Amino acid sequence: GQQVMQIPQYQHVQEGEDFTTYCNSSTTLSNIQWYKQRPGGHPVFLIQLVKSGEVKKQKRLTFQFGEAKKNSSLHITATQTTDVGTYFCAVNTGGFKTIFGAGTRLFVKA
Amino acid sequence: NAGVTQTPKFRVLKTGQSMTLLCAQDMNHEYMYWYRQDPGMGLRLIHYSVGEGTTAKGEVPDGYNVSRLKKQNFLLGLESAAPSQTSVYFCASSLRQGYNEQFFGPGTRLTVL
Numbered sequence: 001g002q003q004v005m006q007i008p009q010y011q012h013v014q015e016g017e018d019f020t021t022y023c024n025s026s027t028t029l030s031n032i033q034w035y036k037q038r039p040g041g042h043p044v045f046l047i048q049l050v051k052s053g054e055v056k057k058q059k060r061l062t063f064q065f066g067e068a069k070k071n072s073s074l075h076i077t078a079t080q081t082t083d084v085g086t087y088f089c090a091v092n093t094g095g096f097k098t099i100f101g102a103g104t105r106l107f108v109k110a
Numbered sequence: 111n112a113g114v115t116q117t118p119k120f121r122v123l124k125t126g127q128s129m130t131l132l133c134a135q136d137m138n139h140e141y142m143y144w145y146r147q148d149p150g151m152g153l154r155l156i157h158y159s160v161g162e163g164t165t166a167k168g169e170v171p172d173g174y175n176v177s178r179l180k181k182q183n184f185l186l187g188l189e190s191a192a193p194s195q196t197s198v199y200f201c202a203s204s205l206r207q208g209y210n211e212q213f214f215g216p217g218t219r220l221t222v223l
Contacts, residue, residue: 006152009150031210033210033211033212035212041216042200042214042215042216042217043153043200043202043212043214044214045211045212045213048210048211088152088153090153090212092210097155097158097168097169098143098155098210098212099155099169100145100152100153100154101152102150102151102152103152
């Protein structure tokens with residue numbers, strides 16, 4: 001079945017450093033979503049990408065969808081302690097099912 | 111709007127006991143989902159519903175049953191709990207398929223001894 005590989009599993013950064021997480025699929029995706037989950041919290045939707053090569057920005061966060069629509073990345077510039085949490089990508093398998101990546105847990109040291 | 115709510119927040123069961131988790135949403139969403147989250151494994155879809163009266167299996171449906179008698183409610187049942195079902199359970203809802211933003215509830219932390 002549809003699977004998405006997300007790397008790295010976790011990353012420790014110093015506050016002010018950049019951070020990137022990647023999501024890869026073996027099949028072409030119709031769209032991809034990104035969610036953030038704070039420690040002890042629930043996933044919160046960040047963005048959805050649909051078009052090949054699409055790039056979207058939300059303040060310090062930059063989201064990219066690959067040209068072949070098989071991979072995506074989330075880049076955070078100059079991390080802050082408020083960025084701490086786990087970032088998940090999620091893809092639709094067709095129909096109504098959504099498959100989540102295993103997530104990348106971000107630790108930020110002040 | 112309360113969004114998506116879940117009850118209970120915490121529960122401890124003994125092996126073989128049964129329980130029902132309740133999810134409610136007040137956003138008039140058609141689609142509702144139940145996920146379980148285990149360390150290092152992300153979110154796995156248990157069951158989902160595309161409308162009142164309809165349910166379907168997700169990735170890991172064994173040991174669970176669901177019902178959606180009312181549009182706003184989605185119930186997850188464990189008939190005979192097992193330690194392997196110790197997890198955090200999240201309910202989510204979305205408006206429609208075309209724009210699939212999912213809204214999550216706060217979660218239920220279940221421990222089966």
